[in-house]
Amino acid sequence: MTFQPFAPLPALAITAVLVLALFGWAAFRDLKSPATSRGEKITWGRRAAILVLTLFVATGPSVLEERSEVAYINLDVYFVVDRTGSMAAEDYDGNKPRLTGVRNDMTTLMADFSGARFSIISFDSTASRQMPLTTDTRALSGWITNLNQEITYYSAGSSLDRVREELSMALRQGATRNPDNQRIVYLFTDGENTTDTERLSFAPLAQYVDGGAVLGYGTSDGGRMKTYDPSGYGNSKEYITDWNSGDPAISVADANEITALGNELGVPSTLMDAPTDLSAYSDGFNPELITSEGRRLVTVPQLILWPFTAVIMGLLLWELTWQTRRAARKVG
CATH class of the missing domain: 1.20.58 (Methane Monooxygenase Hydroxylase; Chain G, domain 1)
Structure with a gap:
């Protein structure tokens, strides 16, 4: 007893x-x-x-x-999503917002890792864990469907430092609670950093990361960004204005920053301006193979x-x- x-x-x-x-x-x-x-x-x-x-x-x-029960899949997938205003720039797949690509790619990766546990961390003016590790794909799909940029009025520019500590905490907790699990990180961003200070390196996080990718969105020419105000009081058809010139602001994807992030995390990186086959960034992590037994006592x-x-x-x-x-x- x-x-x-x-x-x-x-x-x-x-x-x-x-x-x-x-x-x-x-x-x-x-x-x-x-x-x-x-x-x-x-x-x-x-x-x-x-x-x-x-x-x-x-x-x-x-x-x-x-x-006897079905063995769980010891694979944890972390989606880290940039929701800053620049992710609304209309230079993806023609003149679509960059977040359109993010939604599609998150859905694709979720299907590729069916049976794994997923977590979502988003960042804009602040960073927060939107969803802890879960196998509830319905909740995950609902979040992806409703993904939007931050409210323009509260925007404080773009800084990757905001999400670094939140991601580090999530990965360390995952490694402590499930040390045998494999952890995959997908960072969805345009790499833009509007702060004057040099950002902190993500290299210390690499020890907790077994795979994934830094998926960049946008072009070197950049695109305009529409404002976002879900309250209905603002005009979400207007474009964000450059305070210096008074013209519509242009957000340019930072390919160098995207590459640097990938190198620091020890994962591949890419900058995409149109729908892209992501199989190269999910190969080697077949959830069915990661589960050592179909059933276990x-x-x-x-x-x-x-x-x-x-x-x-x-x-x-x-x-x-x-x-x-x-x-x-x-x-x-």
Whole structure:
């Protein structure tokens, strides 16, 4: 037999000591008299049995059982998505926004790694983990479908430093919790960096990365970007303006930055201005091969509560019957 406590052991132990101490004091107070009847002794014995069994159930008595289950795929895929305003630049596949390519490529990669776990980290003015590692592809598809650039009013320019720490944290947590899993990172960006400071290197993250790619979007000629305001108060058909010239701002993809990011992470990189076959960036990670066995035996604890709870219920009914008769005698 093993145990799966319903509360942390220290808290359970402290609670048990306090409850047993109070119970012992109450029992001693009622039973210390030499005139204590046999019925009262039986009553306190019954109550003691209820208390001990309840505390025992709280420890989660279990037996270990072997079960056959489908082995999970030990492959974690991280999608890191640039949502800054520049990703709305209309220089992908003609005059489509760069995010159009991102949506299509995320959908393709999700299908390529069917059965893997996926996580989404996005960054704009801030970085956040939009979705923890999950196999829920419906939720993933919903996020991809609704992917848009950040709200223009809150835009603070482009900086890859914003996502570095969030990605580092996610990868380190994944490596700690599932050290045998393989981790693949796909960074979707145009490489643009509008800050004056030199960005931090992504090289320290490479130790946690087993594959993936830096997928760049846009052209060296650049494209205009429409504003985005989901509230409906702004005009999302207007183009973002260059504050210096007053003309529509132009975002140019930074091919050198995309290459540098790939080198630092130890993964290939590419700059795309049209739909591209991504098979070269997913080869070698066949989820069916990464799963070593189709099924596996696992040992899981199975709670066995019903025998003890049945006894507790019987004792409680006995206590209720006794209390009812006692009250009736007092009334009579």
